[in-house]
Amino acid sequence: MPYKDKKMEAEHFRIRYHEDPDFKRRSNLATLKRKKLQKNKAIQHLGGKCSKCGYDEHPEILVFHHVGGKQFNISHRLKLSWDKLRIELDKCVLLCPNCHALVHINWTNGRPPA
Secondary structure, X not given: OOOOOHHHHHHHHHHHHHHOHHHHHXXXXXXXXXXXXXXXXXXXXXXXXXXXXXXXXXXXXXXXXXXXXXXXXXXXXXXXXXXXXXXXXXXXXXXXXXXXXXXXXXXXXXXXXX
């Protein structure tokens, strides 16, 4: 149901979300699906595999590692528009969990990340 007043629309959604368990479940599933699609698109944007070792067997475990100035954590902001997300992705490399841990261990021990 379209609303002219955005505040009324938000209030209606808030009430329905908390009072209708089926609506809440569908809303949560839609959000999870949208975030998964956005993450897959982001992974493909960065090449779809670990930039150090080439791991690509399970792309869903790959990590976005910032190499430039970090404005926000990619995985926490997957709801953003693609244009805003892409700007932040261009500051990242894709790493598997092992390579990501090694980068941080080297950095913590005073060695520059390779």
